Amino acid sequence: MTGGLNLGNIGRMAGASALPVGMLILVGLMVIPVTPLILDISFVANIMISLAILMVALSAAKPLDFSSFPTVLLLATLFRLALNVASTRVVLVHGHEGTAAAGHVIEAFGEVLIGGDYVVGLFVFFVLMIINMVVITKGAGRVSEVSARFTLDALPGKQMAIDADLNAGLLTPEEAKARRVEVATEADFYGSMDGASKFVKGDAIAGLLILFVNIVGGLILGIFSHGLSFSEAGSTYVTLAIGDALVAQIPALLLSIAAAAIVTRVASPFNLSGQISSQFAAPSVWMAVGGILFILGMVPAMPQLLVLPAAALSFAVGWQLRRSAAAIADAPPPVAIAPDPSLIEWADVSDASACQLEIGYALVSLVDDGKGAPLMTRITGIRRQLSKELGFVVPPVKVSDDLSLPGNVYRISVAGVIVGEDEVFPNEMLALDSGDLVTKVLGRPCKDPTFGLDALWIPKATQNDAIAAGYTVVDPATVVATHLNNSIVGAAADLFGIDDAQSLIDNLKIHYPQLAQNLSPQGYPLPRVASLCKSLLVERVPLRDFRKIAEAMVATAAQQLGEVDLVEAVRQRIGALIVQTIVPSRMPLPVVTFSPEIEVLLNQSVRANPGAEWPFEHGMAMKIIQQVGQAVEPLLLQTRSFALVASPICRSALSRLIRATFPDVAVISYLEIPASKQTEIVATIGADVPRLATGPDAHMEDQVHEN
Incomplete structure (x- = not known):
């Protein structure tokens, strides 16, 4: 095992050092004289690398499959230029010895490909230069420039589309992160290709200049240094110069073709040959x-x-x-294997959908694509809006028809529990009684499924008459969507799980890494973070500013608080956020308070039964609910925003008691109200409640209140 690990480490080290060693070799070729044998090996390696790059470019299904191409193109260009420098040195120093002095590769290109006629070689080289520079390189450079511009212009829109899909639940956070990385990589790739195309163009120009240097330098050295005649020097040095230019220009042409193939590719599941063959079939x-x-x-x-x-x-x-197409069309369809009736799959006994909307057969038109699917459009908008408000991604809503339901009935389930069920009529409108009617219209009496208001189902033809009479008229899709929205808000805690808590922490790591590190797992294990978030959602405290919630948890981590005490400590630290969900920042907070006598009894009951889920005696609890109802029902009918304020000692238990009857009433403590927030007492619960406990604790509580 140790030997295997050592070999693996050696392999990784060798791979990491290959690129620096290669760069040193390139520099060495430029400054150190090399033998013709090394030059031949390097030229063959250059051709091999160029062919390999071309094959990879042709087999890529999309440009990002060869995302390292700009860097590879740069390295290949540097390698070829280093070979040009090395070959120029050999040609000028040993060219007088004959065409074999610069190696067999240059000799072969100079003698075989152009037949030893250097005039023909010049024309062949210039034709290749024109094809490379004017046609391939210029076209690939223009495509790279336009692609880079369009990709960068489309980058914000693509990022917004990813965020929208994430909020709608179409993508998981991991998939969204991968999509963002892909979009950023695509922008970087086309930007790099725009610059890399300049390398190819510059390389072609450098090849032309190097040919001129070799011809002029060879003639001068051959005539004045080695005593050759003009015709001998021209025949030898020009042939070597052209062979050197061609042996470098052909790999350059291959790289130009590879660059053009990459930037002109369109994303496809096939490689280039497969894409072309499928479209020419x-x-x-x-x-x-x-x-x-x-x-x-x-x-x-x-x-x-x-x-x-x-x-x-x-x-x-x-x-x-x-003939092939007809054979495929006439082929018999694959025989479906009949399911084994004795085989029971997990899909038969479980459903992964956390939210479900089941509809009767008469309501199918609300989700029919042929009729615009008005309900589906509203459900998507609801999920996006609720995800922003609640602070986590609301899971998709599974809509299905259920033949066991009556035709006009729908049923809403959250986490397997039915949280709403009612009846709507797709060809009628719901007219809500606004309480200020001019006249009444005829219709089928009912209750609004969301808020329990008096309403009527009326024909669509009388919609305008109902509006003129003072009714609020809504269509059936809106009725179901509003009921679904309210049901999801009320059951948000059931939709939130450990995976959602981990997603909140992962998102926190991106922007506040130290805070996330101190929150979990150092400060709190993940299940406890999820439990606290669920407790906040039960009382309709959103998680959209999770940073402040995390800071409050980290600040209280050293106190080792119990579950209930931790929730109360966090609520007190994020009180401004809680109050902000009730009323806007510039408005005073309307509050409903308890009289000192009642609050003493509430605190005394909690202290007498510490840790109890329901610490209040039954008779006292019923009396409290009755009097709370008398105080808050007028405010609820007026749709006023307010909060029921109690002592921090009894707030949690009182919230559980009140929430069972009045789920929309927020119960907060005095310590959750910011010092700068103005309050307005709109009601006081102060009826006579029997004192159920006496003794020094109760007397002490009275003294505390009087003080």
Whole structure:
């Protein structure tokens, strides 16, 4: 095992040091004289590397599959320029010895490819230069420039689209992070390619200048230093210079083709050859080509022995493609394997959807794409808005039809628990009684499923009459969507889990790494963070400013508080956030308070039963709920925002008691109200409640209140 680890470490070290060693070799080729044998090996390696780069570029399915191409292009260009410097030195120093003095590769390109005629070699080199510079390099550079500009312009929109998909629950945080990295990499790639195309163009110009230097320098050295005649010097040095230029220009041409293939690629599941072959597989295309070639072959001046066989080949390809397509179309469909009735899958006994909306058969039109799917559009908007308000990604809502439900009935389930069920009529409108009606309209009496207000189901034809009479008229999709929205808000704690807590911490690590490090797992284990967040959501405290919640938890970590005490300590530190969810910052906070006598009894009950879920005696609890109802129901009917304020000692237990009957009433403590926040007492709960406990503790509580 140790030997394997050592070998692995050695391999990684070798891979990490390969690039610096390669750069040193490039510098060495430029400044240190090399033998013709090393020069031949380097030229062959250059051709091999260029071919490998071209093959990788052609086999890439999308440009980012070869994201290192700009850097590879730079290194390959430097390698080729280093070889030009080394070969120039060998040609000028040993060129008078003959065409073999600079190595067999240069000699082969100078003698075999151009037949030893250096004039022909010059024209061949210039043609290759024109093809490389004017056509391939210039076109690839223009495509790179436009692609980089368009990619950078589209970057903000792509980032916003990722954020929208994340908020809508279409992406997980990990998928969104990967998409952001891909978008950023794409922008960096096209920006780098825009600059890398200049390397190719500069390399072509450098090849032309190096050819000029080799020819002029060789003629001067051959005539004046080695005593050669002009024709001898020209024949030797010009042939070597052209061979050197061609052996460098051909790999440059291959790299230019690779760059052009990369920047002109369109994302596809196939590589370039597969993409082209799939798009040229239409039989009608080859039949048309064969017909045109056959007509051309009938022209007397045309070489019929070449054109007519080409036409026949095109017809054969088209016929074979048509035959293959017909065989695929006539192939029998795969036989579906009948499920084993004795086999029970997990999907049969579980459903991963946390939110479900089941509808009767008469409500299918609300989710039908052919009719605009008005309900689905509203559900997407609800999830996006609630995710922003609650501070975590609300899971997708699974909508399905249920034949066991009556036709007009829908049912809302959260975490497997039915939290709402009612009846709507897709061809009618719901008219809500606003309490200030001019006249009444005829309709089917009912209760609004969300708020329990008096309402009527009326025909769509009488909608304008109902609005004129003072009713608030809403369509069936809005009725269901509003009910779903309210149900999700009320059950937000059931939707929040450990994975959501981990996502909050992961997002915290990006912007506040030290805070996240001190929060979990050092300060609190992940399940306890999730439990605290669920406790806050139960009382409709959003998590959208999780940083302040995390700071409050870290600040109280050393106190080793219990679950209830931790929630209360955190609430007191984020009191400004809680109050802000009730009323805007510039408005005073309307509060409903308890009389001192009642508050003493509440505190005394909690102290007498520390840690109890329901510390209040039953008769006292019923009396409290009754009097709270008398105080808050007028405010609820007026849709006023307010808070029920109590002592920090009894706030948690009182909130559980009140929430069971009045889930929309926020119960806060005095310590949660910021000192700068103005309050307005709108009601006081002070009816006579029987004193159920006496003794020194109660007397002490009275004294505390009087003080």
